[in-house]
Amino acid sequence: MSATMEFSTQYAESIRDDAHLFEGVSESENHDVMADHPLSVDVAANTRRLWHDYLAQFDVASAILTVTLPGVGHQRHAFLIGFDQVRGNAAATRRLLAMVEDVWVRIGEQPVHHFQFSGALFGATNGPVDADADSPLHNGIAIQMKREGKVIRALFFREGGGEHFGDRDAASLQLIAPLLAESATGVAQLAQQSQRSAMLEGMFDRVSMAMALLSADAQPLFLNSAATGLVEQRKWLIRAADGAIVAADPAQAKQLRESIRRAATAAPDAPVEDVFRLDCRDGEWRLAYVISAKSRTGDSMTRCAMVIIMGPGKVDAPTSLLEALGLLPSEQRFLGHFLKSSSLCNAAEGCGLSEETARTYLKRVRAKLGVHRQMELAGLISGLVLPLNAADSSAQLGR
Secondary structure, three states: OOOOOEOOOOOOHHHOOOOEEOOEEEEOOOOOOOOOOHHHHHHHHHHHHHHHHHHHHHOOOEEEEEEEOOOOOOOEEEEEEOOHHHEEOHHHHHHHHHHHHHHHHHHOOOOEEEEEEEOOOOOOOOOOOOOOOOOOEEEEEEEEEEEOOEEEEEEEEEOOOOOOOOHHHHHHHHHHHHHHHHHHHHHHHHHHHHHHHHHHHHHHHHEOOEEEEEOOOOOEEEEOHHHHHHHHHOOOEEEOOOOOEEEOOHHHHHHHHHHHHHHHHOOOOOOOEEEEEEEOOOOOEEEEEEEEEEEEEOOEEEEEEEEEEEOOOOOOOOHHHHHHOOOOHHHHHHHHHHHHOOOHHHHHHHHOOOHHHHHHHHHHHHHHHOOOOHHHHHHHHHHHOOOEOOHHHHHHHHO
16 A cells, blocks of 8 residues: 655755756766757756656656666766756756655655645746745656666656546556666667767867778768868768768779778788878878777777878977986977977077087987987987877867
8 A cells, every 4th residue: 555645845945946847867876967969968858858758647747757777886877857957957956856766765765755845845836936825736757667677767747636646546657667767778878979979079189190080982981070071172082972981082992992891891900001192282291001900899999990180290389398317498499490490500599699609509308308410309209299289179079
């Protein structure tokens, strides 16, 4: 037999914020809110609308579902159906979920529990909520169960004078709860995947080398910002009529395509590693590496080709690197001018030094770095500089 209890309005103040529906929340032990990625938000919104319309036949106005997954960490997902007043407000949603946790503590282990609640409890009234004011009571039902190691808990609410949930309602909602749990888990996992993808894209965009992941038919799976720039320049890489990424030089296009196909279809124990010289009309050239790559999701594995286009060497070493090599600030300034100048005389003029003083600086720098010729010096600095874009791309890491 299901018991009945009345919920007080003790949480009314905590959720009275002017807010909107928060489509879904993914929680770990740190209660992290899921990534606000456009794809995951769209899927969550569509799923919520679908279930909201479906539950309407049971006169259910809103629901709160939590699913605790088995395994290390007991990851938990929560999903809100209805609750337009907390849409998009993470803080209000967290307070609402804190209230829900307290509710489940009070319910205990009962699989089905009937209750009543105040309309003010979820900010149903317009304007400020008065926790002491009389408010009409509405009916709710709590359903909890275990399925395949998952702990599923759902609260269903009838508002506006809806009738008590009957035994038939309870039986139907017990059948529906596992389906809701599957939807909520799928939406949360999609959000996590979207968040990981966004983080990886941001990190790859920090790399100044052009990097592309291509399928066996050279269709782009991912291009970082540097690779996108190369394709837009149409000097070394172009997008063909079928959407494939190919060499801009027709004489090199077929060979590159064949290498990409072999790399993307190579056996795991025989990966492909090819190197090409890509030329353009103005005489410039770049080295292109084609490497077998793979991605793993659970037990499934997808193979593809990674194409890396090496850019011209950098000679703009950051101050921290030059300090680590033992160069004084004055020597660092001289080195910067020297590597970009055509002669020692020009470097001295750029630094405001005499040619004799500049020659002394050059000897000291070479001695500290252990090199003897200008080309060796430039090659050393170029090889030590990380192939990263400017620091302004740090904002992309949090996309």
